[in-house]
Structure formats: C-alpha cells, structure tokens
Amino acid sequence: MAESNETARVSLLALHNKVAAGESTWIAVEIEPKEGWHTYWANPGDAGLATTVEWNLPKGISLVDTVWQVPEIIQTDEIISYGYHHKHYIFYKFTVPDNLENQIFEITGVVKWLACKEKCLPGKDTVKIQLISSNRSEINRSFSDIFGNIPVRLDNPLRGEIKDNMLEVKLSGSLNLSEKARIIPYLEGIIDNSAAQSMQGSSLVARLDAFHVEIPKEFKALIVDNEKAYDVVIFL
Amino acid sequence: MNSLFGVFALIALSFALTNVFAQNKAEIDKPAPDFELTDVNGVKHKLSDFRGKYVVLEWINFNCPFVKKHYDSKNMQKLQDKYTQQGVIWLAICSSAPGKEGHLPKDEIKKRSENYKTKFTAYLIDESGDVGRLYSAKTTPHMYIIDPQGTLIYAGAIDSIRSTDKADIEKAENYVSKALGEALAGKPVSTKVTQPYGCSVKY
Numbered sequence: 001m002a003e004s005n006e007t008a009r010v011s012l013l014a015l016h017n018k019v020a021a022g023e024s025t026w027i028a029v030e031i032e033p034k035e036g037w038h039t040y041w042a043n044p045g046d047a048g049l050a051t052t053v054e055w056n057l058p059k060g061i062s063l064v065d066t067v068w069q070v071p072e073i074i075q076t077d078e079i080i081s082y083g084y085h086h087k088h089y090i091f092y093k094f095t096v097p098d099n100l101e102n103q104i105f106e107i108t109g110v111v112k113w114l115a116c117k118e119k120c121l122p123g124k125d126t127v128k129i130q131l132i133s134s135n136r137s138e139i140n141r142s143f144s145d146i147f148g149n150i151p152v153r154l155d156n157p158l159r160g161e162i163k164d165n166m167l168e169v170k171l172s173g174s175l176n177l178s179e180k181a182r183i184i185p186y187l188e189g190i191i192d193n194s195a196a197q198s199m200q201g202s203s204l205v206a207r208l209d210a211f212h213v214e215i216p217k218e219f220k221a222l223i224v225d226n227e228k229a230y231d232v233v234i235f236l
Numbered sequence: 237m238n239s240l241f242g243v244f245a246l247i248a249l250s251f252a253l254t255n256v257f258a259q260n261k262a263e264i265d266k267p268a269p270d271f272e273l274t275d276v277n278g279v280k281h282k283l284s285d286f287r288g289k290y291v292v293l294e295w296i297n298f299n300c301p302f303v304k305k306h307y308d309s310k311n312m313q314k315l316q317d318k319y320t321q322q323g324v325i326w327l328a329i330c331s332s333a334p335g336k337e338g339h340l341p342k343d344e345i346k347k348r349s350e351n352y353k354t355k356f357t358a359y360l361i362d363e364s365g366d367v368g369r370l371y372s373a374k375t376t377p378h379m380y381i382i383d384p385q386g387t388l389i390y391a392g393a394i395d396s397i398r399s400t401d402k403a404d405i406e407k408a409e410n411y412v413s414k415a416l417g418e419a420l421a422g423k424p425v426s427t428k429v430t431q432p433y434g435c436s437v438k439y
Contacts (some may be wrong), residue, residue, distance in 0.1 A: 046375070047374055047432075047433075047436035048436065049398060049399070077438075077439040078439060079374060079437065079439070081436070112399075118337045118438065119300075119337050121301065122301055122399075188431045189430075210262075210263065211264060211372065211391045212429070213430060213431050
C-alpha cells in the first residue's frame with residue numbers, strides 16, 4: 001500500500017526555543033487534513049485508525065505525557081468516528097536531562113495517519129525539530145496560540161461499575177454535567193459509540209459495545225459536555 | 237378488499253421479518269442469526285444450510301486499504317485456502333450500498349477475485365446492509381466464526397496489529413487462525429472477542 005502525505009500536512013512546533021536542562025518541555029505535532037478528509041483521535045471509534053508518532057529520541061530525552069485535543073464526533077450513516085477535519089495538535093511532553101546544557105538535540109518523529117472521506121488512505125511523513133538545552137528556558141510565544149481545545153484533567157479518579165451491559169460512572173461533586181454529557185474511553189471497543197447516554201442521578205450511563213473487549217480495571221476517558229471537556233481516570 | 241390487502245400485507249411483512257428483521261442481533265456464544273444472500277454468480281446461500289460446518293464471515297470492500305493489506309500480501313487467501321481445505325465454509329460479505337465505495341459491478345468483483353486468486357467459498361452481496369447490521373459489522377475486514385451447531389464463537393479483528401502495513405502481518409497474532417485452530421482441535425476458543433479494525437462499512 002503506497003503511503004503518502006497527500007491527505008494531510010504535518011509539522012512540529014516546540015514550546016521552548018531553549019529548554020532549561022533538567023526540565024520538561026512540550027512538542028506539538030500539527031496535523032492539517034486536506035479539504036474533505038478527516039484523521040482520527042486516540043480512539044478512532046467504530047472504524048479508522050488513530051494517528052501515531054514513533055519518536056526517535058536522542059539519549060537522555062524521554063517522553064512522559066501525551067495530550068490530544070478534543071475530537072469531533074463524526075457520524076457517517078450508523079458509523080461513529082472520533083477525529084478531526086481541521087488543523088489540530090497532539091501534544092507530547094519530554095524531559096531533558098539535567099547535566100546537559102548548551103546542546104542541540106534533534107528529535108525525529110515518524111507520523112502515521114489514516115485519512116478518510118468516503119474512501120480511506122494511509123499517510124506517513126517524517127518530521128524533525130531541534131531542542132536546544134540551556135541554563136534557562138526561553139518560551140516560543142507562538143506556541144500559546146495553539147494550546148487550546150484541551151480537556152481539563154481531573155485529578156481524582158471516578159468510580160465506574162458495569163451493570164447489565166451498561167457502564168455507570170459516578171460523578172464527583174465538583175463535576176456538574178448537563179444531560180448532553182457523553183463519555184468516550186480513550187480505548188476502543190468499550191462503549192457502543194452510537195447508543196444514547198444518560199445522566200441517572202449523579203451517574204453518567206453508557207451502553208457497552210455489543211462485542212465489547214475485556215474492560216480494564218482502570219482506564220482513561222474523555223467526558224464531553226457542550227463546549228467543555230474533561231480527561232478522567234475511571235476505576236471499576 | 238381493504239382487509240384482504242391488510243392480510244396480504246401482514247403475510248408479506250411476516251415473511252420479511254422472518255428473513256432478517258425479527259432476529260436478535262448477533263451476540264457471542266449465542267446462536268448466529270440466520271440470513272440468506274445472493275453471491276456474485278447469482279447463487280443463493282443460506283447460513284443455516286451450512287449447519288454441521290464451521291463458517292467464517294469476512295466483511296469485505298476491495299477498495300479499502302486494510303482489505304488490500306491482507307489481499308495484496310496473500311494473507312487472507314492463505315487463510316481461506318487452509319481452512320476451506322479442512323471443510324470450513326468461508327463467506328466474504330460486501331455491505332457497501334449502491335453508489336458507495338466498494339459496491340462494485342459484478343464483473344469487477346469477479347475480475348478482482350480472480351486476480352487475487354481468492355479462496356473464499358462465495359462473495360455475497362448485501363447492498364441493503366441488513367446482514368451487516370444484524371452482525372453489527374463495523375469495519376472491513378470484520379471477522380466472525382460460527383461453529384457447526386450455529387453458535388457465534390468469534391467476532392472481531394483479523395489480527396492484533398491495527399495498521400495498513402503489510403510488514404506487520406507476520407509480527408501480528410492472527411485471531412481468526414487462533415480461534416479456528418483451537419475450535420477444530422476440539423478446544424474452547426480462548427479469545428472470543430477483539431476490537432475490529434479497518435475502514436468503516438459503507439452502509
């Protein structure tokens with residue numbers, strides 16, 4: 001299968017022009033699908049494939065966190081996908097070793113994506129960026145413009161229960177959700193993506209996929225509620 | 237006249253219902269819902285006629301890069317060949333609606349099947365999408381295995397590496413081969429459900 005970059009344009013942006021040794025920094029992968037195409041979130045939904053980045057990191061640099069922007073819920077007939085039609089970012093957090101000042105680190109990422117409109121085409125591109133370590137950090141101001149549409153991370157995990165093919169997530173007092181709230185696990189194959197969800201008392205209830213995979217005791221999920229979005233951890 | 241028409245409509249409706257709609261959707265470890273579809277050569281195939289044999293259902297769309305991965309590499313044909321030689325019935329089902337991607341003219345289906353040297357028992361056309369919906373088929377490929385008693389014993393992906401890259405095939409665990417291997421050896425299927433991957437079914 002020929003892979004190409006016909007369906008999307010990808011590039012890298014760094015939070016810091018200079019990173020203080022021993023500290024952490026963010027690199028954003030910018031993905032801009034071409035007109036009419038969409039690419040996918042961490043959980044692509046009923047079909048499709050999540051965009052992935054294979055990092056080639058210099059010694060000492062490590063990846064410690066990944067943040068996805070809130071995806072669109074895309075409905076095509078009865079198939080639900082989670083993805084993006086427009087320019088979006090995946091944010092990766094790296095730590096820089098504390099004994100290395102005034103060095104240039106070249107970071108390479110192989111970005112692979114699936115883009116679909118009606119048909120689907122796999123895409124692949126290799127992107128590079130340099131990180132300069134220093135005794136003090138220097139922010140790249142244009143980075144703040146892109147750091148939007150990110151879920152609010154809730155520190156306290158939520159309790160979940162499986163009852164009769166339903167996932168019930170008990171919401172903590174600080175989280176007030178409307179009737180429109182929807183929970184979407186980062187892992188594929190847990191919930192029925194097309195089924196309605198409902199608030200029952202202080203719980204958000206979602207139907208499990210008819211062929212759901214084994215559900216882990218702890219998993220990450222996104223809760224979307226109108227314009228708001230939260231990243232939560234659910235314990236069963 | 238009206239009531240006669242009403243009775244006729246009721247009979248027609250009940251026939252339609254027994255065909256597909258009255259049945260519950262497919263569930264693992266439950267009787268696989270029955271269906272009848274016509275293949276690319278105009279021959280009808282009814283699932284329940286294959287009672288006594290293992291049946292594999294493979295949702296297909298020849299234009300989908302995930303399907304191409306498994307056909308260009310001959311992975312799918314090898315599986316079809318291996319298991320049909322052991323008496324397994326292998327039904328490829330295309331649920332693409334007319335005008336949608338993968339809904340190909342019959343000549344084109346035959347040409348591609350020939351070029352790929354496919355070894356499936358039949359290529360079934362489900363352009364209404366009814367059978368796809370009955371099995372909650374979401375992707376191409378999306379694989380199902382039915383045992384000789386008519387019970388659904390596997391539903392999900394073809395293998396463990398979710399990609400369009402042919403190079404991943406030999407590194408992946410093939411779930412269909414694993415489940416069929418276990419079942420044919422008289423063992424219980426150890427992985428009954430996995431998350432399918434592929435293009436969406438073009439209903």
